[in-house]
Each structure stands twice: as structure tokens, then as C-alpha cells.
Amino acid sequence: MTTLYITGAGVSAESGIPTFRGEDGFWTIGSRNYTPQQMATRAMYMDNPLQFLKWYYHRFVTYRHHGPNSVHQWLADKNLITQNIDGLDGKAGNTDFISIHGRIDKMTIFHEQGEIVPIESAPWGQVDENNLTSSLLELFKIPHIGPQLNVSYKPHVLLFDEFYTELYGIDTAQKRMWDATKMVFMGTSFSVNITQMALDVARHKEIPVEVVDPSPAHILYDNVQYFPMTAKEYIDYVEQTNT
Incomplete structure (x- = not known):
């Protein structure tokens, strides 16, 4: 069998990792202005990458050392x-x-869905929490005009508005x-x-x-x-x- x-x-x-729909779940707690279902999207990453990365960092990355x-x-x-x-x-x-x-400890180059690209280790250990904004944008190579295809990086996680590849x-x-x-x-x-x-x-x-x-x-x-x-x-x- x-x-x-x-x-x-x-x-x-x-x-010690919250479930998704419990009282303290990932999909229960969003940001000040957005629900989790709005935050965890490719659209949010493209339109407001800093908001996306900060929410992702606080809601997921902080659990990366759990056993x-x-x-x-x-x-x-x-x-x-x-x-x-x-x-x-x-x-x-x-x-x-x-x-x-996907994986919380991985990232990929920002690419068109369906393309096969290398999966790399995410630089969470290099994040400077005292300068979180600039640190996240710099580590994920996101310029002020927003994420750029084949230049910027995106956490290797399947978002609500993406599809399985x-x-x-x-x-x-x-x-x-x-x-x-x-x-x-x-x-x-x-x-x-x-x-x-x-x-x-x-x-x-x-x-x-x-x-x-x-x-x-x-x-x-x-x-x-x-x-x-x-x-x-x-x-x-x-x-x-x-x-």
C-alpha cells in the first residue's frame, strides 16, 4: 500500500507556529490597512513591496528558527x-x-509565473531590524519604482493570486x-x-x-x-x- x-x-x-485560521492565525491578523488575504498576494508585492515584506517578515519569518x-x-x-x-x-x-x-527560508528571482528559476536561500539573517525598511528593500533588490522582473527577489511562497507551477x-x-x-x-x-x-x-x-x-x-x-x-x-x- x-x-x-x-x-x-x-x-x-x-x-509553536500559529495555524492559519485560529484566533491568532496567519489569516486572522493582517496589517493596519489590509486583510491577510490582501497582503499575501502578488499584487501587493508589486504595488507595495515594503508593506508586503514587512508583514511577511513579522508574521512568518520570526518563526524560522522553530524546531x-x-x-x-x-x-x-x-x-x-x-x-x-x-x-x-x-x-x-x-x-x-x-x-x-514554498519555503520560508527560500527566495527566487522575481519572474513570470511558470518559468523555472533557481531557488535560493533567503537573506533573513542579514535583515537589520533597526533599519527594517531600507534593509528589506536592499536585500530583495527592490528599487523605489517597485519590483523589477529578473532583477528583484521574491520570497519563495505561493500567494493567493498565484497558481501552482x-x-x-x-x-x-x-x-x-x-x-x-x-x-x-x-x-x-x-x-x-x-x-x-x-x-x-x-x-x-x-x-x-x-x-x-x-x-x-x-x-x-x-x-x-x-x-x-x-x-x-x-x-x-x-x-x-x-x-
């Missing part, structure tokens, strides 16, 4: 697609996971979906395209699906089993069942 694990923000909650928890470690040898950009699966030792929404591993992710004989969704609210894409494949193939979450989202599919618990509790259950 080839099990595909698809994880969301709930898996990283025990590492993996026992769930990440359990998933270290698993067939895994994660929606999380925290990179904790890599820190836990998974060398073949797909970070379908092979730079994020979408072709490999889809192949893993079609090769799977079972799918396990852990800590996700099923509110992003990748989970719907995977569910469509599961329905088409009529393979079993498991949904793991303290408050699991109910999906329109007959061959599904719900586990209303944390990912850690689910792992304990699985290991006890298999012994």
Missing part, C-alpha cells in the same frame, strides 16, 4: 506533501517531501496522488486547492481517505474515516493498533 500524507498548519502547531515536533519526526520517512512553508519536515529528516506552497513541485505532487492507494490528511481545513485536487483523485480512484484533525472538515466522499484528534494522538493510535 502506498500511503500519501498531506499535512497542513495543524501539524506545526505543537512547534520540528514528534509529528514531523514520525513523518520523516513518509510519502509527504505539506502545505506548510516552515520547512520543519526537512529539519526532521524528510529528504523527499514536497513543500507545495513546477517550481513548487506540482507535477511530482500530482503523480504521487495518482500513485497513492490511500490518502491521509492531517491538520488541514481543506480550504486550499491542493487538498481539493487530491480529493478529486481519491474519488476518481475510489481509494480510502483518512481525515485527522481535532475538528475535522467533513468532505463529500463515502470512503472516508474521520479521526477527531490531533496528529500526535492519531500517531499514538496507529502505533498501538499496529502492535
Whole structure:
């Protein structure tokens, strides 16, 4: 049996990283003038790059040094697609996971979507918080007229108004979906395209699906089993069942 694990923000909650839609979630807290859904867009990056980078820095980059928890470690040898950009699966030792929404510790040259460009390390360690404005613009090579294609840099994260490309591993992710004989969704609210894409494949193939979450989202599919618990509790259950 080839099990595909698809994880969301709930898996990283025990590492001290906020989920997206909780009280202190990433998509709950925006900036003074914009909602998170407005902030996390390519349009905002292009029109107001400083506002975008400062929000991104304060809401995401400050968590870059957090470590993996026992769930990440359990998933270290698993067939895994994660929606999380925290990179904790890599820190836990998974060398073949797909970070379908990008990585907080990476950046790319600002390019037209669909182009294949190198993925580079982001210079967050060089940010001067005493001169945050000038530091961010300088490190991401953004002139006063705004981001320039093939000159400026952009955090390697899939934004709300962008689409999945092979730079994020979408072709490999889809192949893993079609090769799977079972799918396990852990800590996700099923509110992003990748989970719907995977569910469509599961329905088409009529393979079993498991949904793991303290408050699991109910999906329109007959061959599904719900586990209303944390990912850690689910792992304990699985290991006890298999012994």
C-alpha cells in the first residue's frame, strides 16, 4: 500500500507556529490597512513591496528558527506533501517531501509565473531590524519604482493570486496522488486547492481517505474515516493498533 500524507498548519502547531485560521492565525491578523488575504498576494508585492515584506517578515519569518515536533519526526520517512512553508519536515529528516506552497527560508528571482528559476536561500539573517525598511528593500533588490522582473527577489511562497507551477513541485505532487492507494490528511481545513485536487483523485480512484484533525472538515466522499484528534494522538493510535 502506498500511503500519501498531506499535512497542513495543524501539524506545526505543537512547534509553536500559529495555524492559519485560529484566533491568532496567519489569516486572522493582517496589517493596519489590509486583510491577510490582501497582503499575501502578488499584487501587493508589486504595488507595495515594503508593506508586503514587512508583514511577511513579522508574521512568518520570526518563526524560522522553530524546531520540528514528534509529528514531523514520525513523518520523516513518509510519502509527504505539506502545505506548510516552515520547512520543519526537512529539519526532521524528510529528504523527499514536497513543500507545495514554498519555503520560508527560500527566495527566487522575481519572474513570470511558470518559468523555472533557481531557488535560493533567503537573506533573513542579514535583515537589520533597526533599519527594517531600507534593509528589506536592499536585500530583495527592490528599487523605489517597485519590483523589477529578473532583477528583484521574491520570497519563495505561493500567494493567493498565484497558481501552482513546477517550481513548487506540482507535477511530482500530482503523480504521487495518482500513485497513492490511500490518502491521509492531517491538520488541514481543506480550504486550499491542493487538498481539493487530491480529493478529486481519491474519488476518481475510489481509494480510502483518512481525515485527522481535532475538528475535522467533513468532505463529500463515502470512503472516508474521520479521526477527531490531533496528529500526535492519531500517531499514538496507529502505533498501538499496529502492535
